[in-house]
Amino acid sequence: MKITVQPLQEQELKPLFQDASQLGFGRIFTDRMFTMRYQDKAWVEPTIEKYRNFSLDPSACVFHYAQEIFEGMKAYASEDGRILLFRPEQNVKRMNRSAERLVMPTIPEQDMLQAIAELVVAEKRWIPRAPGTSLYIRPTMIATEPFLGVHPSAEYLFYIILSPVGAYYKEGFKPVRLYVEDTFVRAAVGGVGDIKTGGNYAASLMAGYLAQQKGFSQVLWLDARERKYVEEVGAMNMFFVFGDKLVTPALTGSILPGITRASVLELAQYLGLATEERPVSIDEVIEGIANGEITEAFGSGTAAVISPVGSLFFKDKEYVINNNQVGPVTQKLYDKLVNIQYGKETDPFGWVKEIGRL
Numbered sequence: 282m283k284i285t286v287q288p289l290q291e292q293e294l295k296p297l298f299q300d301a302s303q304l305g306f307g308r309i310f311t312d313r314m315f316t317m318r319y320q321d322k323a324w325v326e327p328t329i330e331k332y333r334n335f336s337l338d339p340s341a342c343v344f345h346y347a348q349e350i351f352e353g354m355k356a357y358a359s360e361d362g363r364i365l366l367f368r369p370e371q372n373v374k375r376m377n378r379s380a381e382r383l384v385m386p387t388i389p390e391q392d393m394l395q396a397i398a399e400l401v402v403a404e405k406r407w408i409p410r411a412p413g414t415s416l417y418i419r420p421t422m423i424a425t426e427p428f429l430g431v432h433p434s435a436e437y438l439f440y441i442i443l444s445p446v447g448a449y450y451k452e453g454f455k456p457v458r459l460y461v462e463d464t465f466v467r468a469a470v471g472g473v474g475d476i477k478t479g480g481n482y483a484a485s486l487m488a489g490y491l492a493q494q495k496g497f498s499q500v501l502w503l504d505a506r507e508r509k510y511v512e513e514v515g516a517m518n519m520f521f522v523f524g525d526k527l528v529t530p531a532l533t534g535s536i537l538p539g540i541t542r543a544s545v546l547e548l549a550q551y552l553g554l555a556t557e558e559r560p561v562s563i564d565e566v567i568e569g570i571a572n573g574e575i576t577e578a579f580g581s582g583t584a585a586v587i588s589p590v591g592s593l594f595f596k597d598k599e600y601v602i603n604n605n606q607v608g609p610v611t612q613k614l615y616d617k618l619v620n621i622q623y624g625k626e627t628d629p630f631g632w633v634k635e636i637g638r639l
């Protein structure tokens with residue numbers, strides 16, 4: 282694919298962030314973005330251009346029926362100046378699976394990877410270097426056809442924006458409190474819970490808002506049918522150190538198949554820890570915490586990598602895990618994964634892809 286790169290004058294560039302340790306998440310965007318339009322059944326005009334507002338017809342499909350998908354991944358700066366992506370081909374494949382589910386056009390994997398890599402390299406001055414920081418990458422596709430009928434749009438916009446993000450654990454690697462949600466549900470089997478589409482997040486806002494008002498950081502979702510099985514947390518998959526095994530809910534169709542989740546499973550096996558993907562009921566979890574069989578719990582996702590869970594609040598009672606401390610398995614998996622992502626440790630899996638140098 283030949284990407285047109287529009288020139289940007291020096292004086293048009295934004296001032297760079299001053300202190301990488303003060304970066305939050307997703308509020309600062311770089312100078313350029315990638316865009317590509319779909320019309321007459323073809324992707325046209327792949328372009329790296331100045332970050333700008335879009336002009337869309339108010340009737341554009343995306344505004345009414347939420348035909349939208351996205352991905353989330355990161356570019357990392359290694360200490361020796363390499364620009365690294367973590368399993369980017371997995372994000373590209375998942376984006377295309379999301380597209381197929383919402384009757385949107387797919388993008389050739391090589392083209393999407395090229396667009397991501399070329400944009401990140403063009404914007405490399407924005408990749409922060411401080412420990413734990415990275416350049417967040419947000420590929421997005423929206424339905425742009427101006428038409429109020431409920432049908433798949435005939436026109437789309439695919440774009441990629443970049444945001445330098447701070448260390449997730451500014452105040453240390455601390456366990457979070459989760460609220461086990463037994464009223465609202467995130468997604469049902471047969472729906473779209475297993476793809477990254479904005480509608481899933483819209484549906485989750487109320488429960489998250491109420492849980493935060495009660496002092497919890499996030500919601501632990503149960504299955505839609507029985508409110509019995511553990512699904513996932515916010516934008517993270519869930520893991521339990523259960524006896525001598527690492528256990529995670531099996532992918533049922535309503536759980537997002539996280540790339541971090543898949544990596545944690547592979548890494549755990551590599552480190553000699555038995556893993557199990559199976560239905561995990563909330564009763565079993567509560568009992569396991571109470572009788573000491575569950576010694577650790579954590580979430581996994583691109584943003585946090587691994588987020589230790591200190592307690593679960595279920596039906597008016599708080600269940601504390603490992604004295605609200607980070608356990609050894611959680612710590613080890615976190616350290617290993619982060620070291621691989623930042624190119625500090627050899628990567629026995631071939632997960633890390635160098636796309637250029639700083």
Ligand SMILES: *Cc1c(COP(=O)(O)O)cnc(C)c1O
Pocket residue numbers: 353477513514515516517518537538539540541542581582583584
């Ligand atoms: C993105 C996401 C995850 C985590 O996926 P990763 O590929 O590990 O970042 C988990 N759950 C939901 C709902 C998500 O959107």
